[in-house]
Amino acid sequence: MIELRGVTKTYPGGQTAVNNLSLDIDRGAITVLVGPSGCGKTTTMRMINRMVEPTSGAVLVDGEDIADRKASDLRRSMGYVMQSSGLMPHRTVLDNIATVPRLNGVPRKDARTRASELLEVVGLAPDLGRRYPAQLSGGQQQRVGVARALAADPPILLMDEPFSAVDPVVRQELQEELLRLQRDMAKTIVFVTHDIDEATILGDKVAVLNIGGVLAQYATPEEILRAPASDFVAGFVGRDRGFRHLSFQEGEGVRIHSIQTIEVDRLGDPDAAVTSPWTLAVDAGGRPQGWVPQNRRSAIRSAGDLVPGGSLYRRGDTLRRALDAALSAPSGLGVAVDDEGRVVGSVRAGEILELIEDARVSRGRANYNTAV
Numbered sequence: 147m148i149e150l151r152g153v154t155k156t157y158p159g160g161q162t163a164v165n166n167l168s169l170d171i172d173r174g175a176i177t178v179l180v181g182p183s184g185c186g187k188t189t190t191m192r193m194i195n196r197m198v199e200p201t202s203g204a205v206l207v208d209g210e211d212i213a214d215r216k217a218s219d220l221r222r223s224m225g226y227v228m229q230s231s232g233l234m235p236h237r238t239v240l241d242n243i244a245t246v247p248r249l250n251g252v253p254r255k256d257a258r259t260r261a262s263e264l265l266e267v268v269g270l271a272p273d274l275g276r277r278y279p280a281q282l283s284g285g286q287q288q289r290v291g292v293a294r295a296l297a298a299d300p301p302i303l304l305m306d307e308p309f310s311a312v313d314p315v316v317r318q319e320l321q322e323e324l325l326r327l328q329r330d331m332a333k334t335i336v337f338v339t340h341d342i343d344e345a346t347i348l349g350d351k352v353a354v355l356n357i358g359g360v361l362a363q364y365a366t367p368e369e370i371l372r373a374p375a376s377d378f379v380a381g382f383v384g385r386d387r388g389f390r391h392l393s394f395q396e397g398e399g400v401r402i403h404s405i406q407t408i409e410v411d412r413l414g415d416p417d418a419a420v421t422s423p424w425t426l427a428v429d430a431g432g433r434p435q436g437w438v439p440q441n442r443r444s445a446i447r448s449a450g451d452l453v454p455g456g457s458l459y460r461r462g463d464t465l466r467r468a469l470d471a472a473l474s475a476p477s478g479l480g481v482a483v484d485d486e487g488r489v490v491g492s493v494r495a496g497e498i499l500e501l502i503e504d505a506r507v508s509r510g511r512a513n514y515n516t517a518v
């Protein structure tokens with residue numbers, strides 16, 4: 147566990163970046179520090195590996211004051227991933243990943259073997275290991291940055307805006323990858339971001355900081371969305387928080403209705419019945435391909451003529467996914483699929499809203515009153 151005990155950092159020149167911050171960071175979990183630009187996130191993180199020394203207060207790791215540890219040893223026991231991947235441009239990807247193990251005395255061959263394994267762990271092809279960082283895309287560089295931070299198998303991983311320089315699609319992939327890795331690794335991860343969505347997706351716990359490194363709220367993402375502790379937090383969490391909170395509500399009770407389907411191969415067959423206002427076209431494996439509106443049946447003769455579908459709801463997904471499936475479907479019928487992606491039926495927005503309302507009521511009035 148990492149404990150910040152009344153930590154303050156005033157930079158030379160008088161800027162107080164972090165003011166009397168106390169925080170217990172759980173072992174084996176992802177703790178996200180989030181807040182507006184300049185609120186002291188990076189300073190806080192850097193006090194954990196002594197890249198920045200606190201002006202007062204203490205940081206403890208497993209009960210030991212890190213001021214008593216040699217800074218270079220401490221840093222090697224913590225992986226560090228930055229926004230710009232921070233890779234050394236004149237070294238190959240493999241050598242970059244092997245850097246810290248080499249510094250720790252691991253023989254070159256062993257360090258490179260481990261580096262190759264790590265490339266695979268972070269989802270990169272082995273042949274990329276021979277390239278130089280400039281020959282990789284931004285997203286690939288960030289993956290290498292993660293591999294390098296993991297190379298010495300440190301119990302603690304510090305990640306400072308590691309995914310903010312890549313486009314939203316790659317960013318989502320990297321977030322999913324990190325969560326997948328974390329399920330196996332169970333590292334103690336401290337993750338800095340200014341993006342509240344990223345914070346709520348990744349964090350087991352989220353610390354919202356205000357300017358001056360003042361802790362505004364420290365709670366689970368679910369709680370921060372449901373019950374922001376102050377106007378500042380509510381404002382920072384921003385719009386759609388009610389909707390985003392649905393990400394934390396299980397969609398198990400969602401009713402699945404039967405749905406009329408037609409195989410795409412039969413679209414050209416005028417005898418193939420389309421009796422519902424909207425019929426879902428499926429491939430031979432039963433996977434959804436798009437919609438046939440009854441009033442345009444004659445114009446839809448092949449897969450290319452179909453009206454595109456919306457998002458899909460898998461059984462067990464959250465209420466947010468269920469509602470999104472229903473709202474994004476042109477038919478108003480959210481398509482529900484099984485784990486293999488085969489259509490199992492449809493879900494309806496009105497029923498999902500009823501479930502949301504039921505859940506709200508059963509959470510209890512007192513609880514809800516603190517949320518609004």
Ligand SMILES: Nc1ncnc2c1ncn2[C@@H]1O[C@H](COP(=O)(O)OP(=O)(O)OP(=O)(O)O)[C@@H](O)[C@H]1O
Nearest residue numbers: 157158161163182183184185186187188189190340
């Ligand atoms: N080396 C430094 N010397 C003086 N002031 C600094 C130094 N580093 C940071 N600061 C100031 O301390 C405050 C907090 O900076 P910090 O980088 O920790 O914030 P942050 O929340 O990580 O910001 P961002 O999201 O913009 O990266 C800012 O006002 C910043 O200008």
